[in-house]
Amino acid sequence: MHPTYEIEVRLIDTRVSIVDRENPDPTVIAEAAGLLRSGELVAFPTETVYGLGADAFDPDAVSKIYEAKGRPSTNPLIVHVADADAARFLTSDWPIEADLLADRFWPGPLSLVLPRADSVPGIVSAGKPTVALRVPSHPVALALLRAAGVPVAAPSANRSEQLSPTTAGHVLEGLDGLIPLILDGGATTGGIESTVLALTANGAVLLRPGLITPAEIEECIGEKVTISHHLAARLEELASPGQMARHYAPRARLSIEQDPYPAIKRMIDAGDTVGWLAIDVPDQDMIASLTSASPEHGALSAGKLILVKMPVGVGEYSALLYARLHDLDRLGVTRIVVQQVPDSEEWLAVRDRLGRAAYRE
Ligand code: TXA
Ligand code: MG
16 A cells, blocks of 8 residues: 655745845835735845744744744744834833843844743744844845834744855745745845844843854943853864754855865865865965866866855955855855864854854764
8 A cells, every 4th residue: 555645835926026225115115014914924135144024923924934944933033123112112121231232233133032022922932931132224124124013023034954045046045935025135244143142130141143242242231241051062062063053054064174175185086076165265286286177266166176265354254154155055066165264252153153054963
């Protein structure tokens, strides 16, 4: 006897609407806001990565996010609002630190975790008594939030465990056929996800490093930021990858190398096609010894090696990281080698994301 299978196919026509970043067309924004208000999902650009939004007050709409992403129901979402007053309304306690941080960093890439008001459905926070809140600075995101008039729960607009999207094309690659609309406001400028900070009775706790650093937060609130236990353990694992949760990962296996050359040589000898993210430009002899072709300026493809020159500055590096990893996946490399990035605090978020991408079971 043959086993029977139940296959659920949920194919929606996914439209991509181009919107001007600085001057989003009110008609397009109104249409997107209407979809959100009627319980549908809309992907939209923020200054960090693209988000997949739903009306945070509508539990059925929020459940569609988990479904489209294939996201475990235990992983809470960030709620996006147009200003700090709207954020405060969604909390049951708003400490002075929240005011200081909101004044200084909103709109911007900081998510604050605070006690959740009863008006926010539990599904948004995966049942936790808290809620993560953020006012994004991207003009398209702000226009959408204002037009929708509801708080918008939005994780990054990728399938669970995949790379976050920094362009509408990346969103389409992961979610085509699963959501009705993507607002295309061009490539995002931040490139990695917001800093997530919990304001607890025991002080400020960093849950996810991001574009805003612990030092900037400490300077703003005048108190020490604790690195959460999980995060600290994960960062320690970076030295010897082990238990780190895999996340933000390209399809190709990624490794981080202090000295990339011997590792790449081994991979190429073993028949791999290797993508190499380098901050320091390797010298021509080195490349020539890895490949038969001679390199040209910038990024080059020489048989089995694709060399990608990454910027030296952390801001430019972060902005490009996911886009370059997406590119290498699209080119079909079998291995990605990333040159180790600096050890300083401003590179904390990049090290965190690379460490998660490198993790293998
Ligand atoms: O930049 C960003 O934050 C992007 C854009 C779209 O805003 N969003 C984003 O969302 O990265 P997501 O779902 O991919 O990541 C949200 C992170 C997760 O690590 C989640 O566990 C944490 O925030 N988080 C959300 N709510 C939380 C809560 N109540 N308590 C603790 N952590 C929370
Ligand atoms: Mg995500």
